[in-house]
Amino acid sequence: MKIEVASISGNKEIAKGIWKMDFDCPNIANNVLGPGQFINIKVDPSWEIPLRRPMSIAGVKGEKITIIYKLFGRGTKILSELRPGQSINILGPLGNIFTTSDKDSFPILVGGGVGIAPILWMHNELNIKSVSHILIIGATTAEEHFLQHNPDKNIFLTTDDGSIGELGTVVPTMESKFKEVSSRSFGIIYACGPTPMLKAIHQITTKYKIYCQMALESYMGCGIGICQSCVIERKNDSPEEDSYGKRFSLVCSDGPVYSADTIIL
Ligand SMILES: Cc1cc2nc3c(=O)[nH]c(=O)nc-3n(C[C@H](O)[C@H](O)[C@H](O)COP(=O)(O)OP(=O)(O)OC[C@H]3O[C@@H](n4cnc5c(N)ncnc54)[C@H](O)[C@@H]3O)c2cc1C
Incomplete structure (x- = not known):
């Protein structure tokens, strides 16, 4: 650093x-x-x-x-x-990084709001490595998008007002694309975006037991583990071994990328 x-x-x-x-x-x-x-x-x-x-x-x-x-x-x-x-x-x-996918994984990349940057970078990296994947980017309205909706290239835009791409949040599109992809591959979801979006994705990935990595964008003061303002709760299956470190995590220094099944949103 x-x-x-x-x-x-x-x-x-x-x-x-x-x-x-x-x-x-x-x-x-x-x-x-x-x-x-x-x-x-x-x-x-x-x-x-x-x-x-x-x-x-x-x-x-x-x-x-x-x-x-x-x-x-x-x-x-x-x-x-x-x-x-x-x-x-x-x-x-x-912070840490997303664990990248191999050629068989057919990942779904989901970004929304302020959480577009790491997802776009990953999209570009997967293109360079010729890893087939689906990109879903959400925004409120068409004017906030800078990519083209292009289902032929597996790029799906969503808008809350339906002014471009699929109507609604990224979540229904992600769910339907996952159902298509899961029949022919393991399926993994990478997500970054506002907390309500990540919460909704968390619920779906938990329901279908989909492996998902998400980058959180919690408020933080220092970014280096000192101020303790970006604390989130870890999923702790052994409360008998309870300790601060097992119950809580700092997004700035332990994250921002987590396996969804290890955290509580
Ligand atoms: C790891 C990470 C990656 C991010 N990546 C991006 C990105 O790629 N693109 C992007 O657009 N945004 C990103 N964000 C969000 C971005 O940091 C905020 O949108 C930005 O800080 C807003 O600053 P502002 O001064 O414009 O907003 P303001 O709301 O004026 O100020 C935000 C400031 O207030 C503090 N603050 C406000 N509310 C609270 C609160 N409830 N609790 C504690 N502190 C508070 C924040 O710490 C911050 O310093 C990221 C955030 C994180 C944590």
Whole structure:
């Protein structure tokens, strides 16, 4: 883990309220392990905004890191106002990674809201390795999507208002695609997105006993296991061996990627 002052090379809006930023960050880029890991950005050099903002890494090319972020509050607004040539202070790489699939697994990748970045990176990696998979990305409305709905290529967009792709959240599409895929492969789901979406996916994967890895995006203060603000509850099958570490987990340092069957959402 390093702190590095990165030089921004690109920052533009790619869909309504969704921004893509690239920056040169060689020391951190060289240590990134894969999709799931994140960085923690000091968006403002002053102490007016002291807490860093965690952002998943959406890709690494050489010394360049890409993030995809959604305008949410004050910090992400400041990020969107930065221009190429300006600098930001980055802490990273942080967290663990998704365990990637082999050629027979036919994974389903599900992303929504602010949880698109690691899923897209994984989609690109699986394409490079020629691993067949399904990509499902959810948003409220068509304007928030920057990919094309393309069922022939196994890319499915969903919208809450039905303005593009499948009507509704990612969950019904995920469920129906899983039923199709599970007849011919083991089936695994990778997911990242807002907690209500992950809760719904958690229920379905538990019901059908589907192996699922999910990246959580809990609020966190430090990102390095000190402030204890990103605690989640672990599924603990042996309460007689109860301890803090067995009951709870820190998303920043134990996660953000978990096997769904090991946590309680
Ligand atoms: C591991 C991880 C990866 C992420 N990846 C992405 C990504 O790729 N793209 C993306 O768009 N977003 C991502 N997020 C979410 C992103 O970090 C937040 O959307 C962002 O921090 C919002 O900042 P803001 O200043 O715009 O919002 P604001 O709401 O103004 O501020 C958020 C700040 O307030 C604090 N805060 C607000 N509410 C609470 C609360 N209830 N409890 C504790 N603290 C609170 C937060 O810690 C944060 O510092 C990720 C989050 C995590 C944890």
